[in-house]
Amino acid sequence: MNTELPADLLIQGATVMLPSGPTVTSVACRNGHIVAIGDEHFPAADTLDATGLHLLPGVVDSQVHFREPGMTHKETLEAGTRGAVLGGVTSIFEMPNTQPLTLSAEDIAAKQCIAAQQAWCNYAFYMGGSAANAEHLATLETLPGCSGVKVFMGSSFGDLLADDDAVLRRILQNGRRRVAVHAEDEARLRSRRHLAEEAGHVTAHPVWRDVDSALLATKRVVTLALEVSRPLHVLHVSTAEEMAFLQHHKALVSVEVLPQHLTLCAPECYERMGTLAQMNPPIREKRHQDALWKAIEVGVVDVVGSDHAPHTREEKKKAYPDSPSGMTGTQTLLPLMLDHVNARRLSLTRLVDLVCSGPARLFGMVGKGRIAVGYDADLTLVDMQARQAMDDRKLASKCGWSAYDGMVLQGWPVATVINGRIVMRDGEVLGRPAGQALQFLP
Incomplete structure (x- = not known):
């Protein structure tokens, strides 16, 4: 990976769930891949302050x-x-x-x-x-x-x-x-x-x-x-x-x-x-x-x-x-x-x-499942302290109901990053559908 080019997205301050264990650090993403971990000053077009949050694969x-x-x-x-x-x-x-x-x-x-x-x-x-x-x-x-x-x-x-x-x-x-x-x-x-x-x-x-x-x-x-x-x-x-x-x-x-x-x-x-x-x-x-x-x-x-x-x-x-x-x-x-x-x-x-x-x-998913340099920049940012009630009115499903309406849950996703692009933040989808077909090992 060429680390001299700026990242598209830098996520700073999160507790990152690395293969070695949870670590407060930064993750830089470019062209759909993770290009650096641990450089909080990595130049980037967009920076996401994730202090107090957990970043999952x-x-x-x-x-x-x-x-x-x-x-x-x-x-x-x-x-x-x-x-x-x-x-x-x-x-x-x-x-x-x-x-x-x-x-x-x-x-x-x-x-x-x-x-x-x-x-x-x-x-x-x-x-x-x-x-x-x-x-x-x-x-x-x-x-x-x-x-x-x-x-x-x-x-x-x-x-x-x-x-x-x-x-x-x-x-x-x-x-x-x-x-x-x-x-x-x-x-x-x-x-x-x-x-x-x-x-x-x-x-x-x-x-x-x-x-x-x-x-x-x-x-x-x-x-x-x-x-x-x-x-x-x-x-x-x-x-x-x-x-x-x-x-x-x-x-x-x-x-x-x-x-x-x-x-x-x-x-x-x-x-x-x-x-x-x-x-x-x-x-x-x-x-x-x-x-x-x-x-x-x-x-x-x-x-x-x-x-x-x-x-x-x-x-x-x-x-x-x-x-x-x-x-x-x-x-x-x-x-x-x-x-x-x-x-x-x-x-x-x-x-x-x-x-x-x-x-x-x-x-055998190719490029998925861990936060590591070279892997795809598919990431899930969660707030482990957030408490709110499940609300069926917020469901995207066409059927409009769940088994959990009104149940108070602690721990919620606050951002979804797919192929290095933020597609959900604070309960709102962003941009347009741009998912890609997954690849698997032969």
Whole structure:
């Protein structure tokens, strides 16, 4: 790097979350990259005084459903990524259960075209893994801007549902990148749906989609992955029993948890929020939440993602169990987790690993995940002392609601820097959408 040229942006005085630990220092950015750390007099076109604040590597939300194409009444790539940057998120991985499903090179190219014009943050898209494209996945997973392969063992439809072991084995045998999996046993869910129908109330959601629905699927897919030596990423793990099993398979399997499961508990959330609290896998009882926090503490958990999956209020008002599962999350991911840091449930250093370094490391993101010279200038500036109530009126999501309206949280993002440019400051987005497709190691 030529350090004689002036920087585009110099951030001064922040406690910077460096690989070596938190340090009060300065960070200079030029042409989208970090060019100097520690020189507070580095010449720069723009200087940001961040005294008293913490500077994190850019936050990555590695599981979002932005619904475009096909369901833009719920969400769009523009609104979803605007919510991301308002929440301090600099990169997202978007899921394949859109309409049409993301199963081909043409499908992912169509999403890339939309994102290139409308995305506020950096982006990548999952390729759906199915019987229809299993033999082509080794090529499809290496397409530009593809974050990898996503498999739905349950809770999906059409060609995207892969609930048969023979199909799962074909998917896992084709390719080498880490495969992300929604692990619920579809056959068990179908056989138990009558429990939800007979109850007629969302409090039955974790009864219908019980522990074994998750555990059976997780054990099946891990066993298959071990047979073919394919790295696996188990999404939104929600049970104590899964964590007890997964801790013995960390050499090949990575683990995600969600803020929803770390923050909300059954049955209270269902009694208070009704179907707005409905998601898959479900919010469960406190013993499971305690087990998730323990798994974070001892290192079983690798990533925290949002599983942002919006539906309109009208859709959510359908009678249970015909009401759709899913809730917003990308804009609230970081504030919720910062509040947990302030409550001493985890350290800020651990959080950085879960939402910044961890996703970059697991998925081979080029230039992301750490504050170091030569890395991309994707940065998230947070005020750990700021206290304010979550306000649904400030959500960018088209659905306009969250599970946390009115909840007072301590710790908020105050600026989002993407490719060396400030795109959010003090709750306002700046400029125009200019996100870029993420790159991954081959």
